[in-house]
Amino acid sequence: MSDDLNILILSCGTRNKIVQYFKKELNGRGLVIATDCSYLAPALYEADEQYIVPKMNDEGYLDEILSICKNNNIKAVFSLIDPELSLLAKHKQSFIDIGTVPIVSELDVIEICFDKYKMFEFLVQNGLPTVNSYIDKEQFFSDVEAGVIDYPVFVKPIKGSSSNNINKVSTKEEVEFLFSRFDNLMIQEFMDGIEYGADVYIDMISSEPVAIFIKEKVKMRAGETDKSISFKDEELVELIKKFIKGTGLKGIIDVDIFKVNGEYYISEVNPRFGGGYPHAYESGVNVPELIINNIYENVNDNVIGHYEEGVSMMKFNEVKILDPKEIAST
Numbered sequence: 001m002s003d004d005l006n007i008l009i010l011s012c013g014t015r016n017k018i019v020q021y022f023k024k025e026l027n028g029r030g031l032v033i034a035t036d037c038s039y040l041a042p043a044l045y046e047a048d049e050q051y052i053v054p055k056m057n058d059e060g061y062l063d064e065i066l067s068i069c070k071n072n073n074i075k076a077v078f079s080l081i082d083p084e085l086s087l088l089a090k091h092k093q094s095f096i097d098i099g100t101v102p103i104v105s106e107l108d109v110i111e112i113c114f115d116k117y118k119m120f121e122f123l124v125q126n127g128l129p130t131v132n133s134y135i136d137k138e139q140f141f142s143d144v145e146a147g148v149i150d151y152p153v154f155v156k157p158i159k160g161s162s163s164n165n166i167n168k169v170s171t172k173e174e175v176e177f178l179f180s181r182f183d184n185l186m187i188q189e190f191m192d193g194i195e196y197g198a199d200v201y202i203d204m205i206s207s208e209p210v211a212i213f214i215k216e217k218v219k220m221r222a223g224e225t226d227k228s229i230s231f232k233d234e235e236l237v238e239l240i241k242k243f244i245k246g247t248g249l250k251g252i253i254d255v256d257i258f259k260v261n262g263e264y265y266i267s268e269v270n271p272r273f274g275g276g277y278p279h280a281y282e283s284g285v286n287v288p289e290l291i292i293n294n295i296y297e298n299v300n301d302n303v304i305g306h307y308e309e310g311v312s313m314m315k316f317n318e319v320k321i322l323d324p325k326e327i328a329s330t
């Protein structure tokens, strides 16, 4: 039993595909176990075993996850939601002590990724091209006066996700209105161009990026990539590698990039499986395999660019019907 390669997926939500891919890759070598705080998370029922757990911020949450890991001989754990990444990184040692490896980046870089203004500052400090950003609206207004930046601009929450509360804004009055209604907003130069997403795997042992899948985002829906086309460009691969070097980013990450007037700009980073990852997997970029190799303490070979260009992905809906007797219990 102790040789089983059991994997725990936290806050699985609606990410059924991720569960399926891990089951397929394990192919009987171990179980995929999933958790969520709601029994209505469909991905739970895709897993070999499932646990309904408290909400992440509830007392006792971490202990419960640790005991699930211990009792099920879990070899690796990762989360599909942003707020949980810090928790895993903060308590990495507690997991390692019981034989579970958290597939997660370093805490300091996770906190930079979670705060879009901190990410802007980090990119600027490191000489990387990014989107001009402000948190001080008076500074922004004075830069408008000085001709440094012009409308339209983009106003969004510093710690936003799923495209919540994003606004294209054309006047000072609108900026004032949004800042009076909402806290923690940032103002960005409006990027009028093409948007790309990169699914990147940074080897947990060598800390080198070993897989990079780039897609042009053709259509977004509810904050997720809904339609995309695979894309290749050496210049963008080099920019991504340069960005990652020395950051402490590890495992699977998702990078948003804009291209405006032929130049690339790094926009934001989610240090977890992005919603568009199925496109990468179905194109042969097998991150579950890379993770499993790392769990076996093998360094992965570099497979950057091992996919076809011009392959499209379209998402569509599925439903899960749950009989009362099938409901996962807490």
Ligand SMILES: Nc1ncnc2c1ncn2[C@@H]1O[C@H](COP(=O)(O)OP(=O)(O)O)[C@@H](O)[C@H]1O
Residues within 6 Å of the ligand: 131, 154, 156, 160, 161, 162, 163, 164, 166, 188, 189, 190, 191, 192, 195, 220, 223, 256, 267, 268
């Ligand atoms: N500065 C910008 N200019 C134009 N569009 C933007 C800008 N920032 C964000 N967007 C659009 O809003 C979407 C969501 O913004 P993003 O910063 O990626 O936040 P999140 O994905 O965390 O909600 C992006 O995918 C992009 O389509």
Ligand SMILES: [Mg+2]
Residues within 6 Å of the ligand: 256, 268
């Ligand atoms: Mg985004």
